[in-house]
Amino acid sequence: MSEVKNSLTGQADDGARTPRPFMAGKGFKSATAHEAAKQEHGSLARFLKICAAGTALAALARPVLAQSEQQAAASAHLFTSSQVVGVSVVIGVISAALLSTLWLVRQRGNLENESREIRSALSDAQQRISQYQALIADKNRRIVIWDGNSRPELLGQLPPETGAPQDGEFLAFGLWLKSHSASELEKAIDRLREAAQSFDMVVETIRDEILEAQGRVSGGRAFVRFVALNNLRAELAELRIERDRLITSISAFQTMLDAIDMPAWQRDPAGRLTWVNQAYGDAVEARSPQQAINEGREMLTTVARERIRATTTPESPFHDKISTVVRGNRTFFDVVDVKVPGGSAGIAIDVSDIEAVRAELERTLKSHAETLDHLATPVAIFDGERRLQFYNQAFVALWELDIAFLEGRPDNSELLERLRAAKKLPDQLNWKSWKEAALSVYRALDTQSDLWHLPNGQTLRVFATAHPQGGATWVFENLTEQVDLETRYNTLVKVQGETIDHLSEGVAVFGPDGRIRLSNPAFRALWGITETEAKPGTHIRALGEACAPSYDRPDGWKTFAELITSFDDERRSSQGTLELFSGLVLDYAVIPLPNAQTMLTFVNMTDSVRAERALTEKNEALRKADELKNDFVQHVSYELRSPLTNIIGFTDLLRTPGVGPLNERQAEYIDHISTSSSVLLTLVNDILDLATVDAGIMRLNYAEIDLNDLLDDVSMQIADRLHESGVALEITAPAYLGTIIADPQRLKQILLKLLANAANFSPEGTSISLECHREGTDFVFSVRDHGPGISPDMIATVFDRFATGAKSGKRGGAGLGLSIVDSFVSLHHGDVTIDSEPGKGTTVVCRIPSVNIPHSAAAE
Structure with missing residues (x-):
């Protein structure tokens, strides 16, 4: 039975339960707990009524059941099985009703006990809430509670002298807290609500009151408590704020010192560096200010530091200019060093530029004084007290005053009195x-x-x-010489006028307004005008109209008028030639003069022009004759080369065995014919080449030439000529000369002409040398012989055409070989030189440059 009771009640063996308060929302809510208890009590009452009704029914059925049992026992044999089942059901229902009644009675007792406990706990909770509210209602603190995203709840209040609002504007911290305190508080509250990060801080109101703010998180709620501090705590908080303010100020001050370009430092009482700025670190060439501190790098010299330490006192800081070396340069600093209880601090201002300017100013003043002292104009300078400060030698010479008197710095009034007493000033009535x-x-x-x-x-x-700062400068200009100069100038003007009047050249001078100032008779005679038409004041346009019958062209007097009356900043000069209708040829010149005046001159060049024209006509005739000569040479050269080619061809044909045998005399004649024909063909080719060069139609066919192959080819072609002359050829060249871009045929002709010329003048049994080398891209070669040489007076003509040395050479010639060499070398933009002494042979040196890109070039 007890097990059944326990299963029904669920807490029969637990005894009385401990009462606990109901937490809801933002603290204890007594009204809500009371309503819940009333609801639960009403449900139990209804349940108890139902159970009581069941109990009454069971009591009324109990006699009936007893009677039925007696009857059943008396007449058991009379009931059927269905009757027995019905009776059993009734008995079960009655038993259940009895058990329910007993459970309800026990439960009612428990409910009454719990109700008493709840009422007691409710009373205690209400009492504690009243105590808490009384505590929170203290005027020295206020609490702000945040529960999720709901609106914050404000409890308590702060003293009115803090300036904190009592209404909803309390959370607008920027209205009653100082800006830095409001900013830090809002950031701390954000961290509290988002990351549950507690904080303790001191804030300052706009009325300079100190509050302590504490932020905490409890039970899923965030709250901040504001407490008005008492005197000691407020003083401590003020000290903390002042400390933070000082730390911020020191940090800002050090940041500012790091930003300026002035070395600054701090030292401990022993003189060791404890802090330097960036400029100091740069001055001692340290990677950072900390390195300068760690290594103890000093910017000032030891003597300067000892001087600062010895002279600096707390009442009298050190302030002086000190010279030191920074980055290898001598630098002047204006150093200020102050002594403080914890050591010393200093700053250095670079005054090198100021010192340089000061020194330059002193030098300038000294230079000006020296300059004024050497001036011929007397100068005297008086200071603000009207005393003589400076005078030059010209001033002493002008007034002939005593140096001792001047060095005594007399007053300006005293100086005038001294000059008046010496009768050196103008006589004045007053x-x-x-x-x-x-x-x-x-x-x-x-x-x-x-x-x-x-x-x-x-x-x-x-x-x-x-002077703006006081004082005055007196300058005495001696006009005596100026008057003399004006007199002489007037005399000179008259002399010049007479001179101009007697010149054979026509001269006219115009003012900036275009009006004539003066003219000479030659000018009027050349242009056929009268003196009245050219009188001073006549405008140049009127003068041009008067000269129109002699010369009336657009480029005449209109051009002169434009040049004379032009307003250009830079006045132009002009010159030229014009021919009058009368046949006179005049050279004119427009020459700017001082004072914006202009001189127009005309020179009669008629005779010179006529002579020049005659010479020009003769020169033109000579030029045409030269052209005819060139045309004749070219025509004759071409006409001669054709029959010479036939002669040489038939001579070679007669030598062949197929024509028939020749006797000895015929063979000798054939050899002479062949030799003479070859010489004549060479001469014709040379003349034709020179004519082509002179005509300007010679073109070079550039190609890449292997110089070693070129030398081999030249040595083979010149071999017969060398053998005939009985001389040997020595070629000196590097193993590989490389290539050059030039005309192969003309370069070969140059070498063959030089070698043939050297062989012609070399004695039999000697040798001629050919030396070749490269200088950059240039091909340089020289040909040397051991012949009789050339006299100094003949060297200048060796490259002239038809200049021969037949008297000393083995063969005569037309003297065109070296001329052709010079022409072909010039076409290659090279140069050729010759060096020779009588009896010591001759050396010809040629330099042929290589072109970058092969192209054709015509002779100029």
């Missing part, structure tokens, strides 16, 4: 007024000038200029 007018320059804004007529006959123009 001396006092004149002196005051002269000394008024110290109060004047503009420069004052005056003429002083001295008793000794000199005339001075005096300029007095006041």
Whole structure:
């Protein structure tokens, strides 16, 4: 039976349950717990009523059941099996009702006990809530609670003197907290709500009140407590804020010092570096300021540091200029070093440029003083107290004053009195007024000038200029020489006028307005105008109209008028030639003069022009004759080469056995004919080549030439000629000369002509040498013989045409070989030189440059 009761009640053996408060929302809610208890109590009451009704029914059925049992026992034999089952069901229902009644009675007792416990816990909770609310209601603290995304709840309040709002504007921290405190607090609250990161911090209101803010997370809620601090805690918080402010200021100050280009440093009491800025590190060539501190790199010398340490006191900082070496250059710094309780601090300002400017200013002032001292114009400078500060030698020579008096720095008024006493100033009716007018320059804004007529006959123009900082400068210009110069100038002008009037060239001078200032008779005679038409003041256009009958062309007087009246910044000169209707040829020149004046000159060149034209006509005739000569040479050369070719061909044919045998005399004649024909053909070819060069139609056929093959070919072709002359050929060249881009045929002709010329003048049994080498891309070769040489007066003509040395050579010739060599070398843009001494042979050196790209070139 007890097991059944336990299964029904579920807590029969547990005894009384411990009462616990109901937590809901944002704290204890007593009203909600009370309503839940009332609902549960009402359900139990209804259930108990139902159970009581069942119990009553069971009580009413109990006599009936007893009677039925007695009857059943008396007449057991009278019931059927269905009756027995019905009776059993009734008995079971009655038993269940009894058990339910017992359970309900026990449950009712438990509910009453729990109700009493709940009411007791509710009363305790309400009492604690009242205590908490009384505690939170303290004016020295306020709590802000966030529960999820719901609106925050505000509990408590802060003192009014803090300036904290009591309404919903409390969370607008920027309205009542200082900007840096509001910014840090908002960031801390964001971290608290998002990452559950607690914080403790001190904030400062705009009324300079100190609050302590504590952020925590509990039960899934985030809350921040604001506490108004008492005196000690507020003072501690203020000290913390002041410390943070000082740390920030020091950091900003050090950052600023790192940014400026002035070395700064801090030292401990022992003089060791504890902090330097970036400029200091750069000055001592350290990779970073920390390296300069670790290695103790000093920018100032030991003597300078000891001097600073010895002279610096807390009341009197060190301030002086110090010279040191920075990055290998001598540098001047304006150093300021102060002593502080923890050591010292200093800064250095680079004043090298200022020192250089100061030194340059001193040199400039000294140079100006020296310059003024060497001027011929007297100069005197007075300071702000009107005392003589500077004077030059010309000033001493002008007034003939005592040096001792001037070195005593006299007052300007005293100086004028001394000059008046020496009778060196102009005589004045009212001396006092004149002196005051002269000394008024110290109060004047503009420069004052005056003429002083001295008793000794000199005339001075005096300029007095006041200085902005006080004082004045007096300049005495001696006009005596100027007057003499003006007199002489007027005399010179008259002389020049007379001179111009007697010139054979026509001269006219015009002003900037285009009007004539002067003209000479030659000008009027050349243009056939009268003196009235060319009188001073006549405009150039009117003068052009007067000269129109002699010369009326657009390029005449209109051009002169444009040049004379032009407003160009740079005035142009012009010259040329014009021919008048009368046949006179004039050379004109437009020459700018000072003061914007212009001179127009005309020279009669009629006789010279006529002579020049005659010479030009003769020269043209000679040029045409030269052209005819060239045409004749070319025609004759071509006409001669054709029959010579036939003669040489038939001579070679007569030598062949097929024609028939020749006797000895015929063979000798045939050899002479062949030799003469070859010489004549060579001469004709040479003449034709020279004519082609002279006509400017010679073209070079550039090709790449192997120089070693070229030398082999030349040595084979010249072998017969060398054998005939009885001389040997020595070729000196590197094993491989390379290639060159030139005309193969003309280059071969150059070598053959030089070798043939050397063989012609070399004695039998000697040798001629051919030396070849390369200089860059140039091909340089020289031919040397051991002949009689050339006299110095003949060297200049060896390259001339038809210059022969037949008297000393084995063979005579037309003298065209070296001329052809010179022409072909020039066509290759090379050069040829000759060196010879009588009795020591001759050396000809040629340089042939190589072209970059093969092309055809015509002779110029």
